[in-house]
Amino acid sequence: MKKLNRRNFIKGSGMLTLASMGGLQLGFAKGLGQKGGSGKDLLVYVFLNGGMDGLHMVPPRSGSDYSEYVNLRPSLHIPSNASLPLNGTSLFGMHPEAPGLQSLFNSNKMAIVHATGLIEANRSHFEATRYLELGVAGASGASSGWLTRYFESSLSTPHDAILPSLVPSYSNTDAVLGDSASLVLANPQDFALQAGHWSWEDEVQATLTEINSQVNTPERASAYQTLNASAIVQNIDWDNYTPGNGATYPDSFIGEQLKTVAQLYKANVDLEVAYVPTGGWDTHNNQTGVFNDLASDLSAALYAFYQDMSANHSGEFTVIVQSEFGRRAYQNSDNSTDHGYGNPMFIIGDDVVPGFHGQFPGLAINDLYEGDDVDVTVDYRDVVSEILMKRMGNPYLGHIFPGYNDYTELGVVNGPSLTPIYDDSFDVIFTSGFDD
């Protein structure tokens, strides 16, 4: 079988949406239970919707940054004797409710990149989030998400991958815009048509699947995908799952989401990317208590996921944690914070280069962006791109992030170095259907 660049196939078809669903359709021919064997990591991208307060999650712990921090947030800061110590640094600690993250960091399974963000500041949730989901630097006419373009350009994703991407959520995300093969599901146990009457429980699904198999519209394409995915999802025993290493997922939505990712991955359905959105981080009010709960849930969920996955899949997964922006360096009238700019990203896995990366720009008034926010010193695309190249084997950065042309390696993960390809023109190999 020829190596198929999904993007070439898609270009040849002239129809992005339908072509990108080829994977799931052909997946049926392959059947369940066979490992995809692509040899690259599962990429789990956790998006903290609302603007996670990086200065609260990874607070300064000593030095001038700490004294500036206390001045900016007299009744909100995490005291240096309360934050959790991190190996190799006295400058920053971890939020006291995030011992799981502390443990991952201190056991060299986690990297923290300081002061990342969009290259142009934008304090709108909806704009900043959209730019990140679409993988664009600002307002643009992009009509597909960055993960859609990741799959389009992936040379190593099997074109018959069964369920290559998952969004464990009620809502769709623009990160997979234009990719109807992406599976969006919140509760896998319920992801099935109602049985209805026992005498036709399967006929309803069969009839609707057959009707929609005559794919002539995007609506039929997505209905067909949903029905086929449902047949696969129903065949997995979701209720009887024992996480590896005795891991315990917290009883929370993020815990359920990450457990779903692990379960689906272990079902050998070629899962390659999971986009995990989790909200609540817009802490304009009551930040202390709200953040405690959020940090505790996130930390426990990521810790459990790492434990679970590393039992049998060491070195086969990478987790990225990011938010649309950080928050204002100083507190507001409700002992909370408004929208800001620069923010840390977390990378978790067995192949990270542990510790802190990038440059913390400082909290003195002249170091803050416009006197308000932690500045951005690292283009977030540098971080994501390094993982896409070294862990996912995809160097087509110009296609995934339109307009991006100055990749700078930070050294946050180990892996083979590739040369970034910014040129967005490929030869069209296929001009008509699959011929395998």
Added chain:
Amino acid sequence: MGIFKEKYTPKSERIKRDLPHKKARSKKPFRRLTPLKNKKVPLHFNGTITAPEVIHRVLSKMAFGPSAEDVAYIESLAGANDEAKVMAYIDEQLDPDSITDSYTESLLTGSNGFSTLNKSRTQLYQDHVDDPNGQSIDWEDHIRPGRETVAATFIRAVHSKRQLFETMSDFWHNHFSVYLYGDGIPGMFVEYDRDVIRANTLGNFHDMLYAMTRSTCMMMYLGNALNNVTEPNENFARELMELHTLGAENYYGHMDPADVPEDSNGQKMGYVERDVYYLARALTGWSYDGAHWSDDDNGHAPNGNFKFREDWHYDGITRVLGEYYEYDPAFPLGDLRAILRMLAAHPGTAQFVCKKLCRRFISDNPPQNVVDAAAAVFQSNWNADDQIKQVMDVILKSPEFLNTWGEKIKRPFEKSVAVMRQIGFSFTFDPTSSEANTHRWIFDESGGYPFSWSSPNGYPDTKPHWLGSSAQMMTWRYIQWFCQDKDDNDVPYNNILAETQAAFPNSNDITPNNVVNFWYQKLCGIAPDAHSQERLAHFMSLQHNEDGNPMGQNDVIDLNDNGWPGYNQERLMALVSMICMTAEFSYR
């Protein structure tokens, strides 16, 4: 995904959620549903979307679907042809007070379980949020106004004769979106729905903007109630410009205010961070009684009404979009009121709001000529009492509204309600009934439950969001369930059987082919394509014999027999629900 935290039901509680009519699944080995191995992947969407005729189109777009009654009503109106009758219907709908709606109103009363819809703001606050005697309020009492609003929303969407008023109220709820499950909000939601949204639905945009700004719910939701000049909170100020008025397309980010371009009238065309900074200050002190712990000092019982806290208010000069606004203690609300008027009258607001309206009613990619025509009316009438009605007159009478089809799909609420309207769904949504609860927890999974989008930008209104597999599957499950749902006397909450029998006076005409053709045409407004027709008729013909063999697709089905092996009546309801799950039904 919202910026607010997701609702989460622990699995231990979710186990109870097994659907009432769900039978145990047999433990059969996985059966491959279609032999795909030799199937070529089709490369192009070569299909065309067939449009139904005008009455079906219009009732699918400006109403929540073509109920038999409303179709018959339009056909009864005076007019030379269907187009003329539709124009007469639009005129009536633009004047909702002229329309009698007694059945809907009869369902919104105490006899159907409602007790909070007529409470004043003070009553809602003191009965459902903060008891004046310091007693704790039961959770069930706290959420009751919110529950009743949701039930009323279903009732009105399904039954109201003022359908445009209902689709427009839904639009404004999403424009000025408040998350029903935010802290304190369920107890006050009746007031938000009634006095902010519905009071102005076809009225004046500025009036709605002003009422929204002063409402307890929005102040609870975006936190302006505690916005104090000592350290202002920007949350509401930002969304007020980005989501409620000028829109993100008129946001110039961190640009120097002096550099923002001006239009031909010398007005700044958009806003920058500095404008957010000043608007947040102008909003300081705008609060409600009870928001601060000191409000119950001296034996005062907080009442949830608007409260201006002068000592919290910025007393300097603000500069918003290049204009100066000065605080005047003689008119303490004057500075912000002037800013709200400026924003409501701004051409950027007219464009932003009208584009959203055209996106809701015409197409995901709204035609700019209609947006411009609507925006011109919106702006020149910004102070008129019937501003929104005038704008809708332009949009609804445009050829683009009347003629387009399939450039939108029904979102979960729209789709579910459309099914209810088309099958004569008779459940009354008594908010105290356990049945209403069941609707809530089944439909909630669709991600489209009313007022449950946690972010302030409201439910998305374009196709890609709702083509996600979760929204599709969970909406299908809901439709499957309620199409089969029956009352305590085992009588279905639908009119499917009676309508079928009425359509075929000669019972020998009730065959799989005829039943499919009748219901498909009625539900989708078009005839089924040959493949769909054959598959659906095949389903109707299955297992009619004791040996499990299908009957002929032109053989007669006895609809008086609901027993083994055919279960004819239930099979008919399953057929109807399946047609409602097709792509063709999803268009509007």
